[in-house]
Amino acid sequence: MVDNVADKDSELVHQVQNGDMQAFRILVDLYKDKSLSLAISIIKDEHLAEDILQDVFIKVYKKIGTFKFRSKFSTWMYKIVVNTCYNELKRQRNTVPIEENEKPFDHTTSPEGSDKLTFEDQKAYIQKGMQQLKTDEALVLRLFYLCEMSLKEIEAITKFKASKIRVDLHRGRKNLEEQLRQLLGDETKHLL
Amino acid sequence: MNENDIKKIIKKSKVKTKADFTDNVLTKLEAECSTRSSIKLWPLHQIILGFVAFTVISGFLFYGLSKNYIPDFNPIVPLLWALMVLLGLNYVLGLSKQRNLADFK
The missing domain is CATH 1.10.10.10 (Winged helix-like DNA-binding domain superfamily/Winged helix DNA-binding domain)
Structure with missing residues (x-):
């Protein structure tokens, strides 16, 4: 099951690397909800998390050519989500005092x-x-x-x-x- | 609560994006790609080749002209000129690398 998902992802990534926008649309649809859930774990604000996630997917599209299939696409993708959200959190803490999550x-x-x-x-x-x-x-x-x-x-x-x-x-x-x-x-x- | 119960509960914590999320991403992407393509620079290998060709040609020209018109001409000057141009190239490559890293972060 997991291997099937990974195979499907790899196929889609190959297609995106060859410039197929439709394949990218499928990838976004596959990963958007789980990625948003992860982003909310860090950012806590749903609207802001969704905005950040849009930028994450644009970043993913621009960098997908550098993806070498050494790891699963999902690992690579979530790594970008997590890094971007932590960077945003750091940036916010440096500029605006944000409410504690508790x-x-x-x-x-x-x-x-x-x-x-x-x-x-x-x-x-x-x-x-x-x-x-x-x-x-x-x-x-x-x-x-x-x-x-x-x-x-x-x-x-x-x-x-x-x-x-x-x-x-x-x-x-x-x-x-x-x-x-x-x-x-x-x-x-x-x-x- | 056992492992399976926690799994079930956390699966229910999945948050759904707005219905137009994917369309928004693709629209934003298209807008960005069209802005980028309008200010697209040469590929990196062409910039390097250009710099090297410019260094060699301008170095020889500089050397030839200076030798004819300046009586006490020191041949080290065109070499210094070439070195300066290559330092310029190094600077451009550094900027490009920084930009790529910033894009990725």
Whole structure:
């Protein structure tokens, strides 16, 4: 399955390298949502993350000629997403003081009953829970579970040490569980 | 929560881009490509060849003319001239490398 995806990606990349814009459109469609999720882990602001992501895809198109197939395209792509977002975060910190991501919870929005928790509600609560996590934890969790990257690939993408990735994964899981419990109480079990 | 539960939960945390995201990227890309192509420079190997040819030809011209018109002409002068032109080339290559790196970052 993973190999099929990689093969499909490689084929698309070859086509883009030969100037096929349609293939690039498919690549953007394939990677935009996961990339946006990663960008939000770092940037926290959805609109800004989406703007940055547009620039990321333009950068990817310009540099795709230098992609030598030594790694998976997804690893290369996410590396650009992560680097660009961290650079933007650094630039913002140097110019405007930005709010810390640990905002207090809005407990007034807790669900009243499990039957009221629609799929969209579930997504909203989970995203809220993810937003409360530390940047590195949220990023590592999404790379591991959402993008299905291995520890080695996460190491290549984030340049974090393997030990830090393991700690972030462990703490991220624990903290997410805690955040969801705070947000939803016993309703957490209905998320599954 | 076990590993599978966490996986399910995080899969649900996927955020969707706006519907016109891909179109916006492609429009932006086309706009950038057309601006870039209008100010496109020569390829790097042509710039290098141009500099080397200019250095050799101007060096010889400089040497030939100076030898005829300046009585105490020192032949080291055209060499210094050639060196200066090649330093100029080095500067252009440095700028180009920096620009490429900045583009990638």
